[in-house]
Amino acid sequence: MGLSTYATTTLEEVIQQPGSDKIPYGFQLSILQNRETSLQWIKRAEASGYKALFITVDAPVLGHRLNEKRNKLELPDSLCLPNLKGEEYVDSAGVKYTKPVRTFYNPGRDPSNTWESVIPWVRSHTKLDIWLKGIYTPEDVLLAIKYKVDGIIISNHGGRQLDGVPATVTLD
Helix, strand or coil, X not given: CEECCCCCCCHHHHHCCCCHHHCCCEEEECCECCHHHHHHHHHHHHHHCCCXXXXXXCCCCCCCCHXXXXXXXXXXXXXXXXXXXXXXEECXXXXXXXXXXXXCCCCCECCCCCHHHXXXXXXXXXXXXXXXXXXXXXXXXXXXXXXXXXXXXXXXHHHCCCCCCCCCCCCC
């Protein structure tokens, strides 16, 4: 089972559920421009008992989701994205708060990521298995083999992120 970075429950809470010791959990990881944030997720997943990282490789930037922007899509007050770090602010009494993240729009993705810059960096920071989520061409499979990743997940991110990407399965 893979848990998204954008889940509405923390990665720690999910893996603490009864029976989770029988499920090989993976954490779906986005490598952000701020690598420190990505590193914190890696360390949290490792400390919590996850078995693998599923690095998202088919969404270097978020798609231009016009309907979501037009409708100002946000989660209701009862939900937030706790794995994402919200803005910090200080109230009038001097108390520090972190504003909960309620929108899926996160500009921190890094479109300059490459095989050479990501795979060795992640490997240097964890002993977890490294899988790539978003592989959809034979050339990418060969690169995954070259970089000795532990597995791949064939996906085109539902076509929501990359306009014009071919379907992952075609029937003749």
